[in-house]
Amino acid sequence: MLFVPLPFVVALLLLLLFAVVARRDDELAANRPFLALLLLCAVQSVLVGLRLGYGLQWFGYVALVIPTVMPPLIYAGVRKLGADTPRRGPALVAFYSFPAIVIAVLAFAWREAIDIAMILIQITYALALLWLLRAGPDILRLAPFEAAQPAHRAVVFAAAALCFSAVIDAAVLFDFGWNRGTHVGLIVSVANVVGLFVLGTAAAAASRNSAAGEMAEMPPAIDTAEDRDTAARIHELMQEKRLYRDVNLTLERLARKAAIPSRRISAAINRTTAKNVSQYVNDYRIAEACRLLAETDLSVTEIMLESGFQTKSNFNREFRRVTDMTPVAWREKCAYSANSV
Numbered sequence: 001m002l003f004v005p006l007p008f009v010v011a012l013l014l015l016l017l018f019a020v021v022a023r024r025d026d027e028l029a030a031n032r033p034f035l036a037l038l039l040l041c042a043v044q045s046v047l048v049g050l051r052l053g054y055g056l057q058w059f060g061y062v063a064l065v066i067p068t069v070m071p072p073l074i075y076a077g078v079r080k081l082g083a084d085t086p087r088r089g090p091a092l093v094a095f096y097s098f099p100a101i102v103i104a105v106l107a108f109a110w111r112e113a114i115d116i117a118m119i120l121i122q123i124t125y126a127l128a129l130l131w132l133l134r135a136g137p138d139i140l141r142l143a144p145f146e147a148a149q150p151a152h153r154a155v156v157f158a159a160a161a162l163c164f165s166a167v168i169d170a171a172v173l174f175d176f177g178w179n180r181g182t183h184v185g186l187i188v189s190v191a192n193v194v195g196l197f198v199l200g201t202a203a204a205a206a207s208r209n210s211a212a213g214e215m216a217e218m219p220p221a222i223d224t225a226e227d228r229d230t231a232a233r234i235h236e237l238m239q240e241k242r243l244y245r246d247v248n249l250t251l252e253r254l255a256r257k258a259a260i261p262s263r264r265i266s267a268a269i270n271r272t273t274a275k276n277v278s279q280y281v282n283d284y285r286i287a288e289a290c291r292l293l294a295e296t297d298l299s300v301t302e303i304m305l306e307s308g309f310q311t312k313s314n315f316n317r318e319f320r321r322v323t324d325m326t327p328v329a330w331r332e333k334c335a336y337s338a339n340s341v
Helices: 006-023 032-054 059-063 070-080 089-109 111-135 145-179 184-206 211-216 225-241 251-258 262-273 277-295 300-306 312-323 327-340
Strands: none
Touching: 070 089, 070 111, 070 145, 089 111, 111 145, 145 184, 145 277, 145 312, 225 251, 225 262, 225 277, 251 262, 251 277, 262 277, 277 300, 277 312, 277 327, 300 312, 300 327, 312 327
16 A cells, blocks of 8 residues: 655645645745745655655755755845845855755755754844734735735744744754653654645634734834825825825835835834735725615625735735725615615
8 A cells, every 4th residue: 555644645735735836926926935935845745745655764964955955045045035134145145045055064064963954044034024924914015905914924934934934943952962852753754744734724823804903013103294295195106196095006106106215104004003004905806896885786806906906815805904994885784774775
């Protein structure tokens, strides 16, 4: 009977996810570091399956190389979305190649420290990611506003996944030290099951409204005259140009339209409205959707597209955030109010 290790199933799911993301043509899908990361994760999972499922130990040496590339790829993917300040070439190369250099040096000088070094590398890059994301979704300048908040939560999850991976590596290291690797297969299997469960939970959480938590992270509403001028300029663009109807609108694109640096726009909106820019733009979209629901007979899907959304999940999430109702319930409420007059 053919034995199919669980890591092979995980690898298949990762390849399916890669195929789905690669087929999309929006700016988020064009993030090559993230695509490369998915492929590397799939390859890593296959190597683990071959090593632990079929006893092909020499695959473990190949698998040692891949984890040194994964943390920098995650960081590079976030940076591509605009969540990082510009760096000069030498500093950038040093930052991304740091894990591979450390592991290569240890392979020749101190092999016993490689496992501990990998754990520390994963934790270091996880903390670096969280530091980048401390300001909220607005730092993802190239992410469409519709998806900025889910993208931000997904990157936070990526940082958590690095920490989870470090914990599993520590458990494996401990098992080899105390039990000669007797429970390594069980640890990896449990890690895969838990990883799939957490992935599903994170995907569900990413679609839920978390406005309350994000509002709590906003800076104090102490605005200046420059903030008010900037906010007025953005409001003018929303009202007159209806930029919110652009489904691919990003903070970077909005900054070009307004001829104002993206950082200034983000700070001004945060301080004058106590919202991040994605929430601010989506408020205009929901206001337009409410008007169309009340004044037209267009379907909910048509109204979703007219108001600047591409997916029903994001539309429904933002509609509930603003109105605390579903679009259908809002339309029924408007119809009832009109008939009562």
